[in-house]
Amino acid sequence: MTDSTDWQDLIQKHLDGLTSEEEAAALSDQIVSNEAVRTDYLKAARLHGALGDETLELDDHEPIPFPQVEAKNNTRIHSLAWPRQLAAAIIAGIFIGLTGLGVVWAVNSPRIEVRVVPVAGSSFESMSGAVPIGFPTEFGRWSGDPAEVIVDADGNHQLRFLKTANVTGKPSGGAVACNVFQLIDLSSLQQQWDTENSEDQFTLELSANFRREAAPTDAELPKSRLTITIQLYQAEPDSIGKAWPNITREAVALSNKALRLAPGETSTLSASCLLDSEANLALISVNANSGSGAATPADLGGYYVDDVQLTAIKQPALPVRYVK
Numbered sequence: 001m002t003d004s005t006d007w008q009d010l011i012q013k014h015l016d017g018l019t020s021e022e023e024a025a026a027l028s029d030q031i032v033s034n035e036a037v038r039t040d041y042l043k044a045a046r047l048h049g050a051l052g053d054e055t056l057e058l059d060d061h062e063p064i065p066f067p068q069v070e071a072k073n074n075t076r077i078h079s080l081a082w083p084r085q086l087a088a089a090i091i092a093g094i095f096i097g098l099t100g101l102g103v104v105w106a107v108n109s110p111r112i113e114v115r116v117v118p119v120a121g122s123s124f125e126s127m128s129g130a131v132p133i134g135f136p137t138e139f140g141r142w143s144g145d146p147a148e149v150i151v152d153a154d155g156n157h158q159l160r161f162l163k164t165a166n167v168t169g170k171p172s173g174g175a176v177a178c179n180v181f182q183l184i185d186l187s188s189l190q191q192q193w194d195t196e197n198s199e200d201q202f203t204l205e206l207s208a209n210f211r212r213e214a215a216p217t218d219a220e221l222p223k224s225r226l227t228i229t230i231q232l233y234q235a236e237p238d239s240i241g242k243a244w245p246n247i248t249r250e251a252v253a254l255s256n257k258a259l260r261l262a263p264g265e266t267s268t269l270s271a272s273c274l275l276d277s278e279a280n281l282a283l284i285s286v287n288a289n290s291g292s293g294a295a296t297p298a299d300l301g302g303y304y305v306d307d308v309q310l311t312a313i314k315q316p317a318l319p320v321r322y323v324k
Contacts, residue, residue, distance in 0.1 A: 007037050011044050117189060117204070117310040119182065119284070124149045124157040124306065131159070135167050135241030136183050144180035144285070150304075158211075161288035161303040168244055175297045177227075177289040183237050184282040186275070189312055195277040203313040206230040206284050207270035208305050214263035215302030223291030226303060228269050229256035230310075232279035240283055252279045258289075263302065275312065284310060 010027050013019050019027065030037040120140035121127050128151070132143040145165040149157050161178040189195075195202055210226045231254040233240060233247070240247055248254065255273040288303040 007034075008040060008044075011037075011041050015044055111316065113314040115189070115312045115314075117184060117186075117282075117312050119184065119308050119310050121182075122308045124159050127157065131180055134169070135244055136181050137238040137241060139183050139185045139237060139281070142180055142182050145178040147178060147180050156306065158304045158306045159286070161300045161305075163300060164288075164290050164294075164298045168241075174293075174295045176291075176293055176295075177287050178300055178303075179285050179287045181283060181285045183240065184284060184310060185280075186232070186282055187280050189275075190277060190280070193312075193314055195275065199317055201315050201317040202275035203272050203315075204230060204232070204275050204282065205270055205272035205311045205313065206309070207268055207311070208286050208308045209266065209268050210259070210261060210286075211266040211304045211306075212261040212263055213302045213304070215300070217299045217301060218263065221290050221292060221298060221300075223260075224300070224303075225258050225260045225289050225291055226269065226305075227256055227258040227287040227289060228271050229283075229285045229287065230254065230271055230273055231283040232273065232276060232281070233283065234278045234280055237281060240281075252276045261303075282310070284308070 007027070007030060010019065010023055014024060014027055027037075027041075031041050032038075118140075121142055127142070127149040129148060131147040131149065132141070133146065134143055136143045142159075145161075145167050146163040147159055147161050150160050151157055159180060161180075164175045164178050166175050167179055167181075193200075193202065206228055208228055212226075231248065232252040233250070234252055235247075235250075243250075253273040253276055255271045257269050257271040259267060259269055261267060286305045286308060288300050290298045290300070292298060
């Protein structure tokens with residue numbers, strides 16, 4: 001096996017836990033002796049560690065199956081963000097430790113700084129009625145597929161997902177999900193923390209409270225689920241919608257989480273990703289997916305979301321060095 005593409009394939013296969021003993025040994029030798037393979041492995045390990053067990057839906061209208069998180073009532077579910085250097089070191093260290101290489105890292109009670117990144121209408125209190133249809137083209141504005149803000153008996157405003165649709169409006173597009181998006185300007189945060197010149201680790205975590213009520217269409221959508229997604233880009237705000245959904249392949253970072261709720265259940269869902277210094281905006285979304293794969297719109301009705309929060313976390317990157 002000499003072609004670099006073959007090693008890329010074997011790296012991905014190993015990170016998925018599918019290599020044989022012979023393949024693992026061959027890759028181990030290459031990681032030790034071949035700088036290019038070692039670099040490719042660490043890059044892949046960082047991404048694999050940051051996204052955990054997720055398989056992302058790069059195209060909401062052509063879903064790729066990924067493991068579902070079965071949510072318990074009132075349970076908070078987190079996507080853990082590992083420091084980039086530590087994640088790569090631990091994964092690589094475990095893999096190549098058998099060949100005589102080890103990993104040494106230092107933990108010196110790192111100080112963590114947390115900031116709330118403003119999300120316009122995070123609790124939907126300033127909104128009512130139908131959410132604007134279409135992809136957002138500017139910062140600080142919810143829009144997307146058919147959804148509305150309702151007021152419950154206690155006076156709380158919540159977003160209700162109404163119908164799956166194709167946010168691009170293309171006749172050939174699918175309609176498997178109801179997605180509601182907002183663009184977030186990250187330039188101020190990047191400047192304040194000087195992420196380009198900093199050696200610290202930066203993470204963005206998106207969370208929201210979901211609930212489900214019984215609806216007439218429940219029997220028709222037995223595989224429906226709720227998702228939360230955060231994507232980071234280096235782009236102009238109005239360019240994202242123009243190239244959607246193919247532009248997701250150009251994301252600097254992206255992460256999502258999904259869960260299924262039974263009628264009457266509530267849960268908090270969160271997803272996190274590394275904040276790269278190149279990213280100038282975040283695209284966040286809350287979504288209800290029919291799980292049917294159908295190309296025609298489907299009524300939802302029983303899914304709600306509230307209290308959408310975006311948090312930035314700054315922490316020292318743990319120093320890592322390799323020793324023989």
